[in-house]
Amino acid sequence: MSDNYLLKLYHKVLKWPFGRQIFARMFAAKAPYFKTIKPTITELRENYCELTLPKRKAVHNHIGTVHAIALCNGLEMAMGAMAEASIPKHLRWIPKGMTVNYTAKADSDIRITAEVDPSKWHPGDLDVIVNGYRADGKVVITGTITIYISEKPPRKA
Template identity: 40%
Template sequence: MANQSTLNLWTRLSATASGRWLFSQLLCFKAPYFRSIAPRFKELAPGHCVVPVRKRRAVLNHIGTVHAIAMCNAAELAGGVMTEVSIPASVRWIPRGMTVEYLKKATTSVTATARPMNPSFDWAVAGEYLVEVSVTDAGGEAVFKAVISMWVSPRKR
């Protein structure tokens, strides 16, 4: 799915819970590893993406909290899809790295929210596009935060 087609698909499907579920399934079909967290997209627009992840056995660690890598996975998914729908069609992207901070135990379901750190990025020049992702618990408290470095460059013709 290209950037505009991803946003168009979201726009068509997001009006209903079953449509949002289908969108999440289609994204996980394209990138199967994300299926491990069973994401359910809640909001998606250029510069903004919200992805809840339900606390369930498959994402727990040995102490019964949401596993750190499950939150990394949610952060990369939210940041990547937000980047995909934010960039012009003439640009491509790939994650280069992620810096994370674990702030407290995630004892409930969590929600990853991604936003660009520099919304006025110059897409005409290849460079590092930084995405900030906050993961909050059911009470709205931050349990994890990440900064993802996306390398963006012009598409090859």
């Protein structure tokens, strides 16, 4: 198993009843707006994260589908968990930009994925591919989140 702190926590919490939901709440506490979508991280490994975002009234838009910003929050949460679970220890990351395309009505629970090529973890820009899928498998949102990667500064003694 990886020595990554987030992956260790994920695998520890998975052993608990409702572990996936508990882990998602713990992770969402780092960025409280993630709590608004009530996500569940269903899979987390190096270079990949999958979560589900339930379709519920609190995230509906005026036509009763999942709101665009709720979808974007899901994309950003999946990307953030994937990045934290994957980045080498000597590097750090920060979001730089996000482009999205809404491709179909989000009229069910949404499964969101974030994935990156493992060879791309080095200083500079890294484009993370993020996608959201309806229950029938239809893509409802596609995107790229660009993160800036840099070396961690040396620790002061």
